[in-house]
Amino acid sequence: QITLKESGPAVVKPTQTLTLTCTFSGFSLNTPGMSLGWIRQPPGEAPEWLALIFWDDDKRYTPSLKTRLSVTKDTSKNQVVLTMTNMDPVDTATYYCAVPRWNDVYDLMWFDPWGQGVLVTVSS
Amino acid sequence: QSALTQPASVSGSPGQSITVSCTGTSNDVGGFSHVSWYQQHPGKAPKLIIYEVNNRPSGVSSRFSGSKSGITASLTISGLLAEDEADYYCTSYTTSSSLFLFGPGTKVTVL
Numbered sequence: 001q002i003t004l005k006e007s008g009p010a011v012v013k014p015t016q017t018l019t020l021t022c023t024f025s026g027f028s029l030n031t032p033g034m035s036l037g038w039i040r041q042p043p044g045e046a047p048e049w050l051a052l053i054f055w056d057d058d059k060r061y062t063p064s065l066k067t068r069l070s071v072t073k074d075t076s077k078n079q080v081v082l083t084m085t086n087m088d089p090v091d092t093a094t095y096y097c098a099v100p101r102w103n104d105v106y107d108l109m110w111f112d113p114w115g116q117g118v119l120v121t122v123s124s
Numbered sequence: 125q126s127a128l129t130q131p132a133s134v135s136g137s138p139g140q141s142i143t144v145s146c147t148g149t150s151n152d153v154g155g156f157s158h159v160s161w162y163q164q165h166p167g168k169a170p171k172l173i174i175y176e177v178n179n180r181p182s183g184v185s186s187r188f189s190g191s192k193s194g195i196t197a198s199l200t201i202s203g204l205l206a207e208d209e210a211d212y213y214c215t216s217y218t219t220s221s222s223l224f225l226f227g228p229g230t231k232v233t234v235l
Contacts, residue, residue: 046227096169110172110176
């Protein structure tokens, strides 16, 4: 059974860097084919995916936020860390980590399961 | 602004069937079978209820079904229950650099 849990600050100030950790169990990011993603959801809005990291340390970022995002993994701890620089109040959202599901030609098909999410508020 | 289009709200009485649509383009919904649907109750994480257009994960009620015609996918909830009141999001793979799209969401209200 795969479980995921996000952790990080509840509040960050504008211009600061956000660091979030996803701690997971039930799989290893050393296993070929495995990956993990980050998704955020502003209050009252739809989710959007942010970043993906693969077993071979390949990474993908959503184009609109690419310059502000970084994702890394620590396979010994079963953790993935997302950093987002230059935070702004519009970045206020619940941030989730989730397991992406791919087909044989690496089309991203869906995310499942998801963690419970962590609400991050950007405010001075 | 999402590249997928969903109605903002759909409502129905208990026991009725309702359908939520999700319209995209030939680069996403119309070109692939990678359409999924999520149910989200307030304060909870989205829950996968349909994947690959019309497949239900284990444990999801058979009252939920999916279909697709052209560039429009649909989620049907039959025998509507009070517990079905939630937000529903469609998603799709896309050939654009965005890689993966979420719809704007549809609020389902049980009258």
